[in-house]
Every structure is written in structure tokens, then in C-alpha cells.
Amino acid sequence: MVKPMVVGVDGTADSLAALSAAAELAEESGAALVVVHVRHESGVASAAGGVVADTAAAMNEALDETERVSRERVGDVLARRKAEWRFDVASGDPATELIAAARDNQAATIVVGGRNHGIVGGLVVGSVAQKLVRHSPVSVLVVRDGQAHQLDLKSAAVHHVAEK
Numbered sequence: 001m002v003k004p005m006v007v008g009v010d011g012t013a014d015s016l017a018a019l020s021a022a023a024e025l026a027e028e029s030g031a032a033l034v035v036v037h038v039r040h041e042s043g044v045a046s047a048a049g050g051v052v053a054d055t056a057a058a059m060n061e062a063l064d065e066t067e068r069v070s071r072e073r074v075g076d077v078l079a080r081r082k083a084e085w086r087f088d089v090a091s092g093d094p095a096t097e098l099i100a101a102a103r104d105n106q107a108a109t110i111v112v113g114g115r116n117h118g119i120v121g122g123l124v125v126g127s128v129a130q131k132l133v134r135h136s137p138v139s140v141l142v143v144r145d146g147q148a149h150q151l152d153l154k155s156a157a158v159h160h161v162a163e164k
Contacts, residue, residue, distance in 0.1 A: 003108035004032040006101045008094060008128065011037075011070035014113030018143040019077050022111040025141075026083035031108070033078075033085035036101045037070045038094040039063045095131035102138050114142040 007022045009015040019035065026033050041059060071087055078085055090097040102110050114129045129142045 002029055002031045004034050004105050005109045005111055006034045006036055006098055006105060006107045008098045008110065008112040009035055009037050009070050009074055010094075011066055011073055012113065014115055014143070015070075016073055016077055016113075018111050018113040018141075019074060021141070021143045023078055023081045023083050023085075025111075026085075027081060031083075033083055034101060034105050034107065035074050035078075035085055035087045036098055037067055037074075037087065037089050038097045039067060039089060039091040040094050094128045095135065098128070098132060099136050102136065107138055109139045109141055110136055111141045111143065114144045 005022050005026060007019050009019055019033075022033055025031065041063070067089060074087055088101065090101065098110050098112070101107070110132055112129050112132060115127070129140070132140045133142070
């Protein structure tokens, strides 16, 4: 039996490119996709502690809208694909929630989009992809710059998924 792939989406072009790459791999391998959108308040809003009710309501509205847009865009990307998939929503730290989803679904791989923060940006801001690579118990595929690099990564990933 082929294990599923967890795909992190946030509605951005990078995450949708990762979803598209994962869908292509899923079609080739027969793996199902567990598409995960993580509702994550920025550290600034969380650090505010005693958030004013209006600010909390506005934050929740923004999170709802981001989730709605992500769900809609995921549907658009996967509409013509021949891969089994479902859309899940989690709340919290994106890397932690994607790892939890991989464990819960016994996934072989986590697929995410990657942004090029550079050395300083990556250290200061941090990155979901960096955290995943360091802490994930399963393989992580980072789709960079809107496309998976074709250095046999695609065939290696399909082979890895198909073996599981």
C-alpha cells in the first residue's frame, strides 16, 4: 500500500506550486494527498497577550478569509487531477502541525513550498521548510521557486513513495 503525502498550503503561489508538484507525484505513484492548511496567528498578535476584542475579531476574520482562499485555490489546482485528496485544517505552528498530520496519517512525505530567505533571513525569520527538514520523522520535499528541481528528484520521490 502506498502511503499518503501531506502537503502544506497557505494559499500562496509557493504553496500551490508545491501542491501541484505533489499532485503530479500522487498521480504517478497512487498516493493520496492530505492537504493541510494551518491557521497560524503571527508572533506579533500572540505576543500582544491582552488583545483588544476588536483586534482578536479582526485576526479571526483574516484567518477565516485565508482559510477560505486556500481551500478555493486547492480545489482549483486539484480539479482536473486524478489523485485522491482531502483538505484538513489545523491551528498552531505550521511545522509542528504538518509533522503531526504526517504522523496521524502515516504519511511517507511532507511537501511544502520554499521561499528563499537567504542566510540572514532564514536565521532571523525562520522557515517552515527549515524546521521540517530538521525535525520531521518523514521525508520532506521542498518545492523551490515555484517548481520542483528536476535533478531526478521527481523519480526518486515517486520511487520512495511507491516503496512504502
